[in-house]
Amino acid sequence: MKNKTAVESHSLPKSAPTNSIDPKQAEHLRDLLQQMLRIRRFEDKCAELYSAMKIRGFLHLYNGEEAIAVGVMQSLKPEDAIVATYREHGQALARGVPMNVVMAEMFGKLEGCCRGRGGSMHLFHKESHFYGGNAIVGGGLPLAVGLALADKKLGRKQVTCCFFGDGAAAEGEFHEAMNLAALWKVPLLFVCENNLYAMGTAIEFSHSVNNFTEKAKSYGMESVSVDGMDVLAVEEAAQKAVEFVRDRLKPFFLECRTYRFRAHSMFDAELYRDKKEVEAWRQRCPITTLTQKLQSQGLLSDQDLATMKTSIDREIEAAIAFAEAGTWEPIEDLTRFVYSQSNPESNSELNSEMTTSDRQARVL
């Protein structure tokens, strides 16, 4: 459904003023750029691999929203916990989940971070405290409250950071999570990636109040809204928010206003939004903006940029080779990690007569 009212009301956040960059900061800014480019190029390659049927299942790209994952991640410590959505390749990479295991996961190989069982929507990496990858819209929110509550009860000064979309904020789980996080005063940073659409539904058609910081206020929670297309603005806002959560042991709500440049997933004809709207937001691409900012101040040469891209592309090629060389989980392992309430012993007679494909049909 094409929705003119929604499209017209989606005003762009104002561009940040082009302040001059302290040369001491230049290296950090180049690093932020490198991280965003790494996510973008990785995902562009994933789209190609999807068309080539190397990556199967669903694939949701973060194209346009990279400044959020990269900006927020700067203030988090290795022991802090991350919970994300199914659009989580950017968070996983920015967090430090190795690209190899992410790619192998998407290929469905045993060497993937979830033995190839999760795929794109379920990246999970215990070593990085990266707790998903959650395919259920809003599903990560209660999980994040639980993680933060555990940290509080155990007296650990850790923060849980939960990324979710505007669509999740229309779910019951969002309200339950906001309520309990505020009531129990848990150290949780809510990061709402407001890209204006939940699949093809514009926020005007799913939220009675579409000012997200107002929603947070109704739970007595402090909140800030930031331009999610500006990595420096996100980084600054997130740093204050994380300090608040860590020091005051209270939740905080950070809304990042953003836009996804590509379709919702690989199956989406995008009939619900105007091409002009997409183009207008593309003009605010966080990668282009930061590149131009650095270049205009002589802090990034063409050669620097080319070197950055070459090294990223090499890493991506190595990740693909790693995934290609990976192994498929043997069929005998199909029922490993599959739990059932029925006692297989009590069904031994039935089980003994079942063929492998019968068993598979039962567990699926």
Ligand SMILES: Cc1ncc(C[n+]2csc(CCOP(=O)(O)OP(=O)(O)O)c2C)c(N)n1
């Ligand atoms: C509980 C539930 N309902 C519906 C879906 C189908 N669905 C998948 S993505 C999506 C839109 C979510 O939008 P949003 O939270 O704004 O995140 P975005 O995709 O924009 O990043 C929906 C409705 C789902 N996965 N889970």
